[in-house]
Amino acid sequence: MTTNSVNYIEPTTEELSEGVRLRRRKRAINFAIDVFLIVVSILMLLPLVFLVANAFKTPAEMLSWPPTIIPRDPTIANFSAVLGETPLLRWIGNSIAFAVMSTIAIVATSAIAGYIFGKFRFRTLNILFALFLATAIVPFEVYMIPLYFQAKSLGILNSVWGLLLGYLVMSFGIFLIRQNVIHSIPDELLEAARIDGAGEFWIFLHIVLPLLRGALGALAVLAFFQAWTAFAWPMIVATTRTSYTIEVGLALFQTGFTVDLGRLSAASATVLIPSILLFVILRRNFVQGVASTGLKE
Amino acid sequence: MLKRKRWIFAILAILPTLAVFAYVRLYPIADTLRLSLFKWDILSKNKPFVGLANFRELMGDHLFLDALVNTTIIAFGVLILTIPMALIIAALIFHRTRSRMAGFYETAIFIPHVVSLVPAAMAWKWIFDARLGPLNALLTFFGIPAQSWLFDPVLSVICIIVLCSWQALGYAVLIYIVGFKNLPVSLYEAAKLDGASGPQSFWYLSIPMLKPITLYVSVVTLVSGFNVYAQAFVLASDAQGAPGRQVRVLVLDMLENSFRNYRVGYAASEAVVLLVIVLALTLIQFSMLRERGKA
Numbered sequence: 001m002t003t004n005s006v007n008y009i010e011p012t013t014e015e016l017s018e019g020v021r022l023r024r025r026k027r028a029i030n031f032a033i034d035v036f037l038i039v040v041s042i043l044m045l046l047p048l049v050f051l052v053a054n055a056f057k058t059p060a061e062m063l064s065w066p067p068t069i070i071p072r073d074p075t076i077a078n079f080s081a082v083l084g085e086t087p088l089l090r091w092i093g094n095s096i097a098f099a100v101m102s103t104i105a106i107v108a109t110s111a112i113a114g115y116i117f118g119k120f121r122f123r124t125l126n127i128l129f130a131l132f133l134a135t136a137i138v139p140f141e142v143y144m145i146p147l148y149f150q151a152k153s154l155g156i157l158n159s160v161w162g163l164l165l166g167y168l169v170m171s172f173g174i175f176l177i178r179q180n181v182i183h184s185i186p187d188e189l190l191e192a193a194r195i196d197g198a199g200e201f202w203i204f205l206h207i208v209l210p211l212l213r214g215a216l217g218a219l220a221v222l223a224f225f226q227a228w229t230a231f232a233w234p235m236i237v238a239t240t241r242t243s244y245t246i247e248v249g250l251a252l253f254q255t256g257f258t259v260d261l262g263r264l265s266a267a268s269a270t271v272l273i274p275s276i277l278l279f280v281i282l283r284r285n286f287v288q289g290v291a292s293t294g295l296k297e
Numbered sequence: 298m299l300k301r302k303r304w305i306f307a308i309l310a311i312l313p314t315l316a317v318f319a320y321v322r323l324y325p326i327a328d329t330l331r332l333s334l335f336k337w338d339i340l341s342k343n344k345p346f347v348g349l350a351n352f353r354e355l356m357g358d359h360l361f362l363d364a365l366v367n368t369t370i371i372a373f374g375v376l377i378l379t380i381p382m383a384l385i386i387a388a389l390i391f392h393r394t395r396s397r398m399a400g401f402y403e404t405a406i407f408i409p410h411v412v413s414l415v416p417a418a419m420a421w422k423w424i425f426d427a428r429l430g431p432l433n434a435l436l437t438f439f440g441i442p443a444q445s446w447l448f449d450p451v452l453s454v455i456c457i458i459v460l461c462s463w464q465a466l467g468y469a470v471l472i473y474i475v476g477f478k479n480l481p482v483s484l485y486e487a488a489k490l491d492g493a494s495g496p497q498s499f500w501y502l503s504i505p506m507l508k509p510i511t512l513y514v515s516v517v518t519l520v521s522g523f524n525v526y527a528q529a530f531v532l533a534s535d536a537q538g539a540p541g542r543q544v545r546v547l548v549l550d551m552l553e554n555s556f557r558n559y560r561v562g563y564a565a566s567e568a569v570v571l572l573v574i575v576l577a578l579t580l581i582q583f584s585m586l587r588e589r590g591k592a
Contacts, residue, residue, distance in 0.1 A: 029495075033389050034398060040386060041405035044463070048412065050431075051420035065434045109314040120307040128315065135322055137579050141524050141548050142568045145555050146328035147321065169318050200306040229413045231527035232548060236556065250415045251531055254422075261423055268416035279411045283404060286411070290468065291475045 048272065054265035055079070062262055078266035088267060090242060091249035097160050098234075098245060099227040102167035106223040107216055109169050114177025115208050119190065129178075136171035141232055148236050158243040166233040167226070173219050176289070180215040181208070218289035221282045228275065246271050333569045337562030344562070351566035361567065364550040367454060371546065372522025374458035379465045379518055380511065386466075387473030388499055403471070410467035418531035421460045422447070425532070447532055453544050460528050465521065469514045476510040477503070509586055516582040520575050524548060547571055 011019075049069060054062060056074040082088055117129045147166060156162040185208060193203050209216075234245040244252070250271065254264050279286060333351055337344045355361050390402050409417060424432050425446040433443035446452045480503065488498045504511075526548035533543045543549065547567065555564035 030393065030396075033393055034396065037386070037389055037393065037398070037402045041402050044406050044409055044466070047420040047424060047463070048408070048417070050423070051416065054423065063429060065431070065438075067431050067434075109317065112310050113314045116307050116311045120303065122304055122307060125307060125311070128311065131323075132318065135326060137520075137575060138322075138326055138572060139520065139524050139575055141526070141551070142572045142575075143322070143325035143329045145551070145561060145564055145568065146325035146332065149561075150320070150325065165321060168321050169314065171322075174314075200303065200310075204310075225411055229411075231414055231530075232552070235530075236552065247413055247415045247527070250419070251527070254415075254419065254531065261426070261429060264419055265423070268419045271413055272416045275412060276408060279408065280404065287403070287407070287471065290471055 048276075051265050051272065052269045054262060055269035057262060057265075059260065059262055078262040079270065082263050082267045082270070085263070086249065086253055086267070087242060088246075088249070088270060091244050091246040092271065094160060094163075094238070094243065095228055095246040098163045098167075098230075099224045101160065101164050102227040103220050103223040105164065105168045106170045106173050107220050110173035110177045110219055111209065111212060111216060112204070113174045115181050115204060115212075117174065118178040118181030119185070119187070132171050132174055136175070140166065144233055144236065151237055158238055158240045160243075162237045163227075163230075163234055163245065166237070167223075167230065170219075170223060170226070173223065176219055177212065177215055180212055184215075185211050214288075218285045221285040222289040225275075225279075225286070329565050329568050329572075332562050332565035334566075335562045337560075337565070339559040339561060347562075351563050352570075354563070355566060355570065360545060361550055364545040364547050365570075367545055368523055368525065368547045370454060371457055371461065371525055372519050374455075375461045375465055375522045376515055376518050378458065378462040379469050380515060382462075383466055383469030383473055383514070384504070384507070384511070387470045387477060388503060390470070391474055391477040392495075403474070406470050407467035409464050414464075414527040415531055417464065418460060418528055421456070421463070422532055425456050450544075453533065456532055457525065457528050457544055460532065461522060461525060465518050469518065472510060472514050473507065476507050480506055512582050512585055516578050519578050523571060523574055526552075 050067060053067075053069050053071060055078055056071045056076070057068075058071075058073065058075055058077075061068065061072060113132070117125060117132075144166065151157055151162045151165050154162075154165075156165065189207065190203060193207055198206075229247065230245070231247050231251070234248045235251070238244050238248055241249075250264075250267055253267060334346060334348060335344050336347045336350070386406065390399060393399055393402070424430050427433060427443065427445040427447070430446070432446065437443050444452055446456050484502060484506075485498055488502055493501070525546050529544045529546045529549060547570075551564045551567040551571075554560045554567065
């Protein structure tokens with residue numbers, strides 16, 4: 001093969017047909033891989049597809065085999081029943097308020113701390129950063145019981161503030177922003193601004209923040225979904241029916257006596273569809289953020 | 298002078314974040330460690346220091362040991378199911394990066410990782426349902442007797458493993474794809490010139506070179522496996538109201554001890570056990586990485 005490319009010998013017909021054969025083989029392999037990946041993708045989505053389909057089914061159709069993906073006579077009775085029985089919209093509202101506030105808090109603290117840790121090299125700061133990193137591996141479940149008592153003594157149980165208490169800072173967020181600051185904000189730029197007489201706070205606001213827009217966007221999406229899907233903490237902090245987040249509300253609703261699968265599916269679908277849409281829209285941001293979690297080393 | 302001004306700015310800017318961090322992270326972590334050494338019950342007035350008595354009691358507590366065993370099985374079950382599948386799927390998606398479908402594959406496999414836990418668990422609950430679920434219907438179609446998936450002690454653990462793996466897979470695939478993208482192309486070209494087939498270069502090149510990523514994903518998967526709670530909660534509580542046969546997991550046992558039995562100190566000692574497990578896993582990861590660096 002190497003000699004061919006050097007000496008430009010005309011390929012013989014056998015070589016040509018060999019090339020055609022190889023190309024065909026390659027195409028067949030690629031086709032097989034595509035089929036396999038499509039099957040895997042569909043299998044991964046199937047439980048969710050069925051859930052949404054079940055939400056629109058009548059109780060009779062629910063029992064039919066094989067299960068239908070498109071309901072024969074779709075009904076919204078399940079949805080109206082759920083909305084009548086539970087404060088579902090209230091729960092969704094609680095979740096949104098909690099997730100938005102948590103996102104703002106995490107983005108703000110990570111932006112400031114990430115910038116300071118990335119660009120200001122003082123010994124005190126190094127020690128503090130090591131402290132932030134060291135606690136990053138401690139799972140939330142380990143310290144949530146003392147935190148619960150802190151929320152209790154602050155008198156913020158059963159409120160969105162109590163939920164927020166557990167989700168104010170994110171070690172990984174600080175780390176992510178610090179990496180970005182180091183890689184994408186040149187020291188010269190900051191020095192030039194300082195020589196021009198800009199104050200430190202002005203520099204942060206008008207130079208650093210705009211340059212971090214991409215990274216902060218990715219972090220915001222991560223933080224929002226983290227709060228939106230939180231379970232254990234809301235479970236212990238929000239214990240009154242009006243303060244539930246949607247996750248807790250659904251989890252407790254499904255233990256009720258009179259609940260059938262159609263209504264459960266309807267409630268679940270109400271939550272699922274917007275969050276999937278949101279994810280598909282923000283996919284790039286999200287993937288960028290999650291992918292960077294794997295690059296810690 | 299200038300340096301001093303910058304130092305003051307840095308400290309002032311970091312202070313609010315640091316204060317929040319200390320209050321919601323450092324203090325409760327320290328408090329967990331402290332409480333684990335006390336007989337700290339909500340109901341009793343005096344809360345004496347008891348040293349390691351809580352931990353000694355844990356060693357003989359059947360509910361706790363049951364939870365520990367279940368949680369360990371779940372964590373390792375998810376690991377064994379997820380890692381090989383993720384590696385293969387990521388390799389295939391990477392191979393087809395240029396095809397128009399690549400975005401669809403990535404999204405489809407990743408969606409289970411981002412959707413809320415409870416609705417997703419609900420979908421699986423229906424699949425596993427003994428009377429209505431399609432799984433049993435499928436089994437009986439092939440002449441295999443139907444199983445009561447969510448009530449049998451062994452099968453219900455398997456159900457949790459399947460649910461957790463379904464969710465963990467997307468994350469692992471994504472990290473692996475990033476890993477594949479960072480591998481040097483020249484090495485694969487050299488292997489191809491030497492006559493290596495696709496599967497051969499996957500086995501002899503990709504797997505060894507992705508070892509740090511495999512270690513990282515494994516530890517993340519294991520740690521989240523040890524923190525499993527929502528999945529067990531939803532799958533195990535049955536639709537008829539009675540909390541069915543619960544699959545005991547560590548977090549569940551911990552919360553029960555703290556909020557149902559009011560034994561906060563005892564629950565804290567369970568949290569410390571969880572922390573030790575997570576620390577040990579992380580240390581193993583780091584030491585294996587360092588060994589690799591030396592070799």
